[in-house]
């Protein structure tokens with residue numbers, strides 16, 4: 460019998476596996492496709508919620524913990540894997556937010572550095588900016604990573620540490636006896652026994668758990684996001700710039716990533732020409748010279764949406780040995796390290812770095828009846 464099975468080889472599953480393995484458990488990851496091809500590959504890698512003051516405190520707490528640990532994590536993973544996730548502190552510049560006053564207050568209360576920039580100062584910071592008549596709020600300490608590199612570094616390090624991966628292995632059902640978890644059954648009918656099972660199946664988590672316990676709903680649903688990648692040159696863009704819920708991110712090699720859409724279209728992860736036009740129009744509005752730059756790639760990913768953006772982290776209320784780490788919505792890259800640590804603390808009986816209750820599924824128990 461294995462110590463722990465983690466369902467889902469995205470960032471959340473792999474980070475959880477890392478923490479559990481570090482705590483002394485033997486861990487196996489089961490992934491229905493290839494590792495890290497889902498939302499974790501598709502995301503922008505901004506290491507902050509986009510308008511951080513608009514989220515519940517439970518999100519801010521996880522984001523802060525992860526921000527304090529991200530650089531060290533990226534460095535350790537690079538040492539262990541030889542892959543540089545390109546953690547880069549470039550700052551997040553938010554333009555024309557109508558509720559910027561709330562942002563200032565939030566920053567003061569959370570001891571987060573910010574700078575108010577007048578339209579003139581904006582141009583000094585971001586000379587290629589097209590929007591020149593708005594005030595800006597700069598969060599200078601915000602960084603980003605390149606998700607695909609971060610994922611590869613994480614996977615390589617996990618393999619070296621002895622975590623087992625089974626790809627092309629879709630979990631179909633849970634083996635539960637007298638309210639206790641005994642393992643899982645794959646879509647091919649194979650059984651794998653474990654007393655501890657973690658569901659980290661991203662946007663698919665709600666579906667996977669549906670019907671397992673009629674009294675517990677796990678309201679995690681797919682929210683599609685599309686992105687464009689511009690083959691731009693280094694120096695064009697200095698900071699992550701966010702305007703009207705759209706953003707551009709500068710990569711170290713000069714490429715610029717523009718995102719993103721928010722679409723509730725079920726499990727359809729195809730791209731659309733409407734979204735391409737929308738993303739192109741807003742990216743060019745922010746940085747006009749992107750108009751002449753080749754679009755190298757256009758893709759879509761399915762975010763694991765949750766009702767308030769607070770992920771579910773913790774035990775299933777009705778089945779002993781079953782745990783959930785899902786529903787990170789727009790913020791799984793930044794919240795991932797903290798939520799993985801918190802779940803590992805719960806599973807191994809350690810005190811958490813924060814309270815467990817804000818992430819509990821319990822308020823949703825009964826919702827499915």
Ligand SMILES: Cc1cc2nc3c(=O)[nH]c(=O)nc-3n(C[C@H](O)[C@H](O)[C@H](O)COP(=O)(O)OP(=O)(O)OC[C@H]3O[C@@H](n4cnc5c(N)ncnc54)[C@H](O)[C@@H]3O)c2cc1C
Pocket residue numbers: 466467468469470471472489490491492493494495496497498499500501502503504505506507628629630631659660661662663664667683684685686718719720759760761762763785786787788789790791792793794
């Ligand atoms: C366009 C876009 C931009 C984003 N930008 C950012 C950002 O800048 N910053 C940020 O913090 N977050 C961002 N996000 C959100 C972030 O990417 C997600 O919250 C995060 O990746 C979720 O990780 P996950 O591991 O839960 O899901 P996923 O990465 O989707 O992984 C879930 C995995 O579970 C597997 N799986 C599902 N069902 C089964 C099954 N039955 N059996 C086995 N395996 C299964 C899937 O195949 C998948 O690989 C963005 C997302 C998108 C789409």
